[in-house]
Amino acid sequence: MPAPTRLADAPFLRACRGEAVEHTPVWFMRQAGRALPEYRALREKAGMFEMIRTPELAVEATHQPVRRYGVDAAILFSDIVVPIEALGVGVELKPGVGPVVDVPFRTAADVERLRPLEPEADIPYVIETVRALVADLDVPLIGFAGAPFTLASYLVEGGPSRDHARTKALMHEQPSTWRALVDALADISLATLRAQVEAGASAVQVFDSWAGALNPDDYHDHVLPASARIFAGLADLGVPRIHFGVGTGELLGLMAEAGADVVGVDWRVPLRAARARVGHGVALQGNLDPAICLADWSVVEIEAKKVLASNGGHPGHTFNLGHGVLPDTDPDTLARLVDLVHAS
Amino acid sequence: MPAPTRLADAPFLRACRGEAVEHTPVWFMRQAGRALPEYRALREKAGMFEMIRTPELAVEATHQPVRRYGVDAAILFSDIVVPIEALGVGVELKPGVGPVVDVPFRTAADVERLRPLEPEADIPYVIETVRALVADLDVPLIGFAGAPFTLASYLVEGGPSRDHARTKALMHEQPSTWRALVDALADISLATLRAQVEAGASAVQVFDSWAGALNPDDYHDHVLPASARIFAGLADLGVPRIHFGVGTGELLGLMAEAGADVVGVDWRVPLRAARARVGHGVALQGNLDPAICLADWSVVEIEAKKVLASNGGHPGHTFNLGHGVLPDTDPDTLARLVDLVHAS
Numbered sequence: 001m002p003a004p005t006r007l008a009d010a011p012f013l014r015a016c017r018g019e020a021v022e023h024t025p026v027w028f029m030r031q032a033g034r035a036l037p038e039y040r041a042l043r044e045k046a047g048m049f050e051m052i053r054t055p056e057l058a059v060e061a062t063h064q065p066v067r068r069y070g071v072d073a074a075i076l077f078s079d080i081v082v083p084i085e086a087l088g089v090g091v092e093l094k095p096g097v098g099p100v101v102d103v104p105f106r107t108a109a110d111v112e113r114l115r116p117l118e119p120e121a122d123i124p125y126v127i128e129t130v131r132a133l134v135a136d137l138d139v140p141l142i143g144f145a146g147a148p149f150t151l152a153s154y155l156v157e158g159g160p161s162r163d164h165a166r167t168k169a170l171m172h173e174q175p176s177t178w179r180a181l182v183d184a185l186a187d188i189s190l191a192t193l194r195a196q197v198e199a200g201a202s203a204v205q206v207f208d209s210w211a212g213a214l215n216p217d218d219y220h221d222h223v224l225p226a227s228a229r230i231f232a233g234l235a236d237l238g239v240p241r242i243h244f245g246v247g248t249g250e251l252l253g254l255m256a257e258a259g260a261d262v263v264g265v266d267w268r269v270p271l272r273a274a275r276a277r278v279g280h281g282v283a284l285q286g287n288l289d290p291a292i293c294l295a296d297w298s299v300v301e302i303e304a305k306k307v308l309a310s311n312g313g314h315p316g317h318t319f320n321l322g323h324g325v326l327p328d329t330d331p332d333t334l335a336r337l338v339d340l341v342h343a344s
Numbered sequence: 345m346p347a348p349t350r351l352a353d354a355p356f357l358r359a360c361r362g363e364a365v366e367h368t369p370v371w372f373m374r375q376a377g378r379a380l381p382e383y384r385a386l387r388e389k390a391g392m393f394e395m396i397r398t399p400e401l402a403v404e405a406t407h408q409p410v411r412r413y414g415v416d417a418a419i420l421f422s423d424i425v426v427p428i429e430a431l432g433v434g435v436e437l438k439p440g441v442g443p444v445v446d447v448p449f450r451t452a453a454d455v456e457r458l459r460p461l462e463p464e465a466d467i468p469y470v471i472e473t474v475r476a477l478v479a480d481l482d483v484p485l486i487g488f489a490g491a492p493f494t495l496a497s498y499l500v501e502g503g504p505s506r507d508h509a510r511t512k513a514l515m516h517e518q519p520s521t522w523r524a525l526v527d528a529l530a531d532i533s534l535a536t537l538r539a540q541v542e543a544g545a546s547a548v549q550v551f552d553s554w555a556g557a558l559n560p561d562d563y564h565d566h567v568l569p570a571s572a573r574i575f576a577g578l579a580d581l582g583v584p585r586i587h588f589g590v591g592t593g594e595l596l597g598l599m600a601e602a603g604a605d606v607v608g609v610d611w612r613v614p615l616r617a618a619r620a621r622v623g624h625g626v627a628l629q630g631n632l633d634p635a636i637c638l639a640d641w642s643v644v645e646i647e648a649k650k651v652l653a654s655n656g657g658h659p660g661h662t663f664n665l666g667h668g669v670l671p672d673t674d675p676d677t678l679a680r681l682v683d684l685v686h687a688s
Contacts, residue, residue, distance in 0.1 A: 163634070163635045163670060164635055165635035165638040165639075165670060165672070166638075168633065168635045168636060168638075168639065169635075169638055169639035169640070169643070172636070172639050172640075172643040172646075172647070173639055173640050173642075173643055212591075212612070213635075214612075215611050215612055215613075215614065215633065216612075216614065217614075217650065247556075247591055247612070249593045249594055249612075250593055250612050250613055250614075250617070267559050268556070268558075268559055268560075268591070268593075268594050269559075269594055270559065270560065270561075270594075273594070289512065289559065290507070291507045291508060291509035291512045291513075291557075292512060292516070294509040294510075294512075294513055295509075295512065295513035295516050295517055296513070296516075296517050298517075299513070299516040299517055302516075303516070306561065326507060326509065328509070
């Protein structure tokens with residue numbers, strides 16, 4: 001029996017659908033990462049892309065936080081730039097920096113550098129990793145991909161950017177080139193997500209980590225249509241679709257409107273306010289400040305309880321951090337946090 | 345006649361008070377800076393602290409954007425860490441990084457490293473610069489200081505921080521040490537602001553550049569009381585008090601409540617939404633995305649008009665960017681922007 005069916009009643013998937021749960025489910029963005037000593041040990045043997053391309057290693061990195069923390073979901077060990085790198089765009093994952101693109105995208109001709117993704121041929125290792133994971137995981141596996149704006153920003157800026165000035169200039173100066181770029185990226189992300197779900201992933205998360213740099217008008221006019229293309233293209237698969245960004249307080253309603261079943265909320269927006277913005281029938285994910293996890297446990301406990309209180313017992317809530325686990329986080333803190341959320 | 349009286353009817357000051365204006369006033373955060381070739385020429389001769397401590401140079405840097413752009417206000421050339429550096433806290437202004445503190449603040453004993461500021465003795469050059477400026481400026485001069493949270497974050501982290509994790513830990517783990525720290529910083533900022541106004545500054549801006557890292561509960565409980573101490577301590581001087589931060593969409597109401605006459609808004613929040621949050625009687629400042637100023641003029645024009653339209657003709661509006669001028673900005677773009685705002 002394929003994993004999605006076997007685990008259909010898992011608390012995480014019930015919460016994504018807004019159904020009653022026995023306990024609030026919890027997972028952590030970047031739970032497979034440098035906060036774990038066992039992860040750092042793995043990474044001593046291999047670089048990021050090598051880990052991702054070696055199913056045995058990617059499977060192990062995905063399993064580690066599930067074993068250690070007892071979280072309610074696993075998330076595929078990968079990176080949002082994997083599909084575009086597989087298509088031949090030169091990308092390096094620089095430690096402490098992030099993705100760096102050899103030759104940034106600046107013109108209409110650059111868009112031609114992206115062809116449609118053929119997952120079985122281009123990223124077979126991702127599919128193999130997903131299949132191996134769902135064969136023995138006892139919790140749902142979340143697949144993921146980058147949202148078109150965030151991927152476009154890496155391609156246009158050539159790496160992480162504080163201001164996204166070139167990206168915004170392209171968006172406004174050459175709207176048809178921009179649209180071609182984000183539509184191509186949407187189709188690539190859609191293809192990898194469909195392949196991950198067909199291989200057994202039970203849910204997907206679309207990361208629009210940089211969307212919070214945009215005002216609502218620009219997001220609505222220049223980004224939402226491309227992101228909506230991904231969500232619409234997943235509808236027939238019946239898996240929960242999570243839409244995540246940071247600094248997106250003004251965008252939460254639009255991010256739901258793009259077609260999300262679950263909207264990720266950073267720590268700046270209380271869940272009760274977020275729920276009013278996403279509207280009826282959309283679940284939430286979040287939103288403890290990851291920086292708080294570096295404080296004493298007594299502080300973490302108080303702040304985690306505030307998050308739960310702000311949710312007000314609504315069943316459509318998956319507990320998470322408002323952004324990724326910080327590398328200096330004590331793993332014991334996250335393990336205790338899982339226990340606290342489960343006991344609440 | 346002292347400058348504040350002479351210029352009391354200047355459009356910028358009228359807009360800060362919510363009074364009718366003939367044209368929308370405009371100035372730019374970081375208008376004295378690297379976007380100007382004449383500024384870069386000045387900086388070849390002297391480091392930041394040397395410029396700030398040399399009234400002749402600080403006066404010239406303050407004048408440059410007023411001459412070049414025709415903005416409606418000048419802002420003192422200085423830095424928010426100037427008073428604490430003058431008190432003996434070792435701080436370096438690293439180009440491209442920001443303030444770096446030699447020995448970060450971590451304990452209650454560190455708070456003792458801050459004594460009350462005596463402006464005439466500790467920062468005489470600031471007072472001399474303000475006096476020289478108001479003697480010949482034809483537009484109001486804005487004085488400024490750092491808000492307690494942002495200053496505390498530099499002191500605790502030891503420099504700019506993405507996560508503010510140590511700052512947040514101190515705030516929650518040692519609330520009485522935290523309170524002593526932010527109260528001491530509030531008194532220091534208040535002292536420099538009073539001295540600047542007494543020397544002739546017509547308005548003040550309190551920069552809480554990092555406040556957007558906080559959720560509303562933490563801002564309310566751990567930051568607002570100290571910031572309010574500054575605003576209350578300025579009330580008798582009768583000058584407009586501007587309160588600025590970035591990523592503060594959820595905090596705008598609280599930032600007004602702290603005692604601001606004008607709240608600065610970054611580009612993420614449309615002015616019509618911001619006005620509803622700050623409440624009646626509070627003016628706004630903002631909020632064109634500084635990244636947009638790197639695009640073609642046709643784009644800048646459209647986006648600037650959107651900002652003005654979002655304000656809906658309300659008199660309590662000073663046009664500005666949502667954050668500081670980016671160094672790669674073409675000065676001609678800013679000059680045209682001033683003309684556009686004045687003609688609207």
